[in-house]
Amino acid sequence: MELTVNGKKHQLDVEADMPLLWAIRDVLGLTGTKYGCGVAQCGACTVLVDGVATRSCVTPVEAVAGQAITTIEAIEADAVGRKVVDAWVNVQVAQCGYCQSGQVMAATALLKQIPKPSDAQIAEAMTNLCRCGTYNAIAAAVRQAAQA
Amino acid sequence: MNDLSFLHRLPAEKPLNLSRRGLFAAAAGTLVLGIAVPASRPRAQASAQGKVQPGTRIPAFLEIRPDSTVLLRSPFVEGGQGIYTALSQIIGEELDLEPARFVVETAPPGADYLMIDGLRFTGGSFSVRSSYEAMRKLGASARHMLLEAAAAEWRVARNTLTTRPGLVVHEASGRTLPYGQLASAASKLKAPETVALRDKGQFRYIGKPVQRLDVRDKSTGQAKYAIDTQIEGMLFAAVQHSPRLGGEPATLKNEAAIRAMPGVHSVHRLPGAVAVAANNWWRASKAVEALEVEWKEPPAGTAGAMPANFSSESHLAHLVSRPGNGMEAEIHGNPAEAFPRAAKIVEATYTAPHLAHGQLEPPSATARFNADGSLELWAPNQAPEFFQQAAAKVAGLAPEKVIIHSPILGGFFGRHFLYASANPFPQAILLAKATGRTVKLVWSREEEFLRDAVRPMAVARFRAGIGADGMPIALEAVAINEGAVGRWFGRQPNKVDSSAVEGLAEKPYAVPHRRVGHILVDDPAVIGFWRSVGHSMNDFFFETFFDEMAQAGGQDPYELRLRLLAGSPRHRSLLEAVAALSGGWKRGPFAAADGSMRARGVAMASPFGSEVATIAEVSIAGGEITVHDVWVAIDPGSIVNPAIIEAQVQSAVALGVSSALLEEVVYVNGMPQARNYDGYPILPPTRMPKVHVRIIESGAKMGGIGEPGLPGVPPAIANAVAALNGQRLRNLPFAKAKLDPVRG
Known part of the structure; x- marks a missing residue:
């Protein structure tokens, strides 16, 4: 199985139905993408697949072979991603931080698709859970990144 | 949680035979203030030299590195509450070094770090308030030694020298030396006996919204949590627990087939669970879930086992039906005499369910036995020494042979104390032993929900006597529950567990005759500390019932609070502050700009040494409550970082x-x-209200920050709903209530 992650091709000897999350974390050793629930409820595992926010815990690797997968480790190499990270730092979004990889990926995907989203569009796209309740800061950071 | 006497009862019904004496076995450290040593091993090792005064020995905490950055070993674990940043501000203020130049990690077990009344844990909103003075002195002492080292180097008097951030300066000659170049010489000097602290008026970092040290790493996937631990050659393990606590694995019907699954290394029986080790976690998890296990039920009455007939519904009914007014926790005046004089009696019963922590990082533990016979453990924890003791017991080693790493926590809220059956590290140790390999065990979210230590179920029964003038003259509150402190730190036969009644007791309102009682009923679930502990439910009970008293006396709930706080200027001004923050007290119902009918409720709480007043604004639509805005005025006495406080209040409001x-x-x-x-x-995110925070520094003794923003929120919401539709919500959570229509 060939996966393209952060611009690099990898040959993986894994089952076709292995969730992308575990290929990224345990096989490729990239731990920035987080396991939270395993059932696409929380969004901590969000990565970009061809620029689209995707919950990797329920995405089998075979479904994304040949597509461009971006994880949080490469987010600052992306112009939009860099703006998002800067806004996250400016607004001081993170508390425990565990969900923030996924939040940054979701925000990046949103701004790639809609550079100037309305508050309603932000609410529709930013559905990942945060147990620390940083939701107001997340929305503020997305708005700030859209202005940058 | 302000009553610390329970700490001195350790151990009682200890989960893993913790020995308090053992907690002190790992004693004095041997660190030097100077050149950094690779941090491959904890250096606070046992030493024969005398007793250590926690929080005083500079080398245990600070390593000034050649580039004048500082490695700080924190007594407290970072789990989002901002303690790494706050400690860097406090020490940096006195050391004269920008907080941004600190690198912080959680200290290994050691006597130097027992900052909370001779013990160490991260909880009870204790971190800053328990260490503030000590950390200031530590920073000031280190600065003093750097000045002395520079004075010797330049052969000038110390009092001719001063500092700028990271530099010692000789103004007369214009010479400067960076701290990094003085650290080695300074480390050979004796720490000063006494040292002057900076005047509060001159603070540059304390009291300022200094940026957190960890935000960029947490926004770019670089922050490492326990679950991210990677050790070369490690196995990945997953478990399946007995569905009911107390069951043991009997037969594994398809063990051979599971062993043959791809990547599977081995199948294991553990106490109360089965495990599979494999070459990645998904394979381990898939295999262990496919294991067909027959669970052997424990004999009826087995201590700690969950009864097969236990249900939330029946336990709640049991709590509600307990008669009497319980053991006295607090009494003022003579309620028994006062009640007959009341013109009106109000009674109500309130309930709260068990709650899960739900922190987003699932529990994990990585265990490695080293060639020198030591055990190394990476595990989320709020109390390294407790975990060290317990791990030593499991591994059959002396405690000093157990090296504990305490990575940052992906949320905690009370989840990572040493709760028997709720932590994966004993399983990881057993698996590492059985396989002879390093093992990283991760609990799936499903196993976490199965074995979390939940908030205790609780009931409160109230009775109030209202005078002819509408003022409450007598109040009785009876808590019916089991407190988490009693469960894990031992009960005292003649004393009420403070964690069971906090939020009912020690309320500031001047009701002349009042009593708080406690009826202890064992909770069959494994209970634990949940953010703001007893306050999280008891302040809901009390403050919501308060509005029932106000209504019975024909009084506005805000005005009644003010009247009953007439003798307490601190509370009164706090209440006025939250009203002002919200644009003036306005109960409603009123029509909002969007046409919805809304109302507001108010509540107060005195948790963890801080004082809090809260107002919530709600509407009801489609059978659901929407919380639009929450205003919080918080008085922690004095503060370190207003931006982190505001973030913590946002977080507490969310929870x-x-x-x-x-x-x-x-x-x-x-x-x-x-x-x-x-x-x-x-x-x-769609149900998160806007949050408005006002911080008030009254100058009172410093209180906590992580938890106090929470307890006022549920009652403020319930009181707002009552203002909106006249309905009293007495049972948590409100999603279960059928909501009455809004009053027009």
Whole structure:
């Protein structure tokens, strides 16, 4: 199985139905993408697949072979991603931080698709859970990144 | 949680035979203030030299590195509350070094770090308030030694020298030396006996919204949590627990087939669980879930085992039906005499369910036995020495042979104390032993919901006597529950567990005759500390019942609070501050700009040494409560970082709203029904209110920050709903209530 992650091709000897999350974390050793629930409820595992926010815990690797997968480790190499990270730092979004990889990926995907989203569009796209309740800061950071 | 006497009762019903004496066995450190040593091993090792005064020995805490950055070993674990940043501000203020130049990690076990009354844990909103003075002195002492080292180097008097951030300066000659170049010489000097602290008026870092040290790493996937631990050659393990606590694995019907699954290394029986080790976690998890296990039920009455007939519904009914007024926790005046004089009696019963922590990082533990016979453990924990003791017991080693790493926590809220059966590290140790390999064990979210230590179920029964003038003259509150402090730190036969009644007791209102009692009923679930502990439910009970008293006396709930706080200027001005923050007290119902009918409720709480007043604004539509805005005025006495305080209040409000509206662990047949967030919803972004915070520094003794923002939220919401539709919500969570229509 060939996966393209952060611009690099990898040959993986894994089952076709292995969730992308575990290929990224345990096989490729990239731990920035987080396991939270395993059932696409929380969004901590969000990565970009061809620029689209995707919950990797329920995405089998075979479904994304040949597509461009971006994880949080490469987010600052992306112009939009860099703006998002800067806004996250400016607004001081993170508390425990565990969900923030996924939040940054979701925000990046949103701004790639809609550079100037309305508050309603932000609410529709930013559905990942945060147990620390940083939701107001997340929305503020997305708005700030859209202005940058 | 302000009563610390329980700490000195350790151990009582100890989970893993913790020995308090053992906690002190790992004693004095041997660190030097100077050149950094690679941090491959904890250096606070046992030493024969005398007793250590915690928080005083500079080398145990600070390593000034050649580039004038500082490695700080924190007594407290970082789990989002901002303690790494706050400690860097406090020490940096006195050391004269920008907080941004600190690198912080959680210290290994050691006597130097026992900052809370001779013990160490991260909780009870204790971190800053328990260490503030000591950390200031530490920074000031280190600065003093750097000045002395420079004075010797330049052969000038110390009092001709001063500092700028990271530099010692000789103004007369214009010479400067960076701290990094002086650290080695300074480390050979004796720490000063006494040292002057900086005047509060001159603070540059304390009291300022200094940026957190960890935000960029946490925004770019670089922050490493326990679950991210990677050790070369490690095995990945997953477990399946007995669905009911106390069951043991009997037969594994398809063990051979599971062993043959791809990547599977081995199958294991553990106490109360089965495990599979494999070459990645998904394979281990898939294999262990496919294991067909027959569970052997424990004999009826086995201590700690979950009864097969236990259900939330029946336990709640049991609590509600307990008669009497319990053991006295607090009494003022003579309620028994006062009640007959009342013109009116109000009675109500309130209930709160078990709650899960729901922190997003699932528990994990990585265990490695080293060639020198030591055990190395990476595990999320709020109390390294406790975990070290317990791990030593499991591994059959002396405590000093156990090296504990305490990575940052992906949320905690009370989840990572040493709760028997709720931590994966004993399993990881057994698996590492059995396989002879390093093992990283991760609990799936489903196993976490099965074995979390939940907030105790609780009931409160109230009776109030209202005088002819509408003022409450007598009040009785009876808490019916089991407190988490009693469970884990031991009970005292003649004393009420403060964690069971906090939020009912020590309320500031001048009701002349009042009594708080406690009826202890064992909770069959494994209970634990949940953010703001007893306050999280008891302040809901009390402050919501307060509005019932106000209504019975024909009084506005805000005005009645003010009147009953007439003798307490601190509380009164706090209440006025939250009203002002919200644009003036306005109960409603009123029509909002968007046409919805809304109302506001108010509540107060005195948790963890701080004082809090809260107002919430709600509307009701489609059978659901919407919380639009929450205003919080918080008085922690004095502060370190206003930006972090505001963030912590935002966070506490989120958890408060979540618990008020949505959360409930439901047991049927001794098993929790929800095993993931689909069955146990937590607050989603769409239901987060706007949060407005005012911080008041009254100058009172410093209080806590991480938890105090929570307890006022559920009652403020309930009181707002009552203002809106006249309905009293007495049972958490409100999602279970059928809401009455809004009053026009």
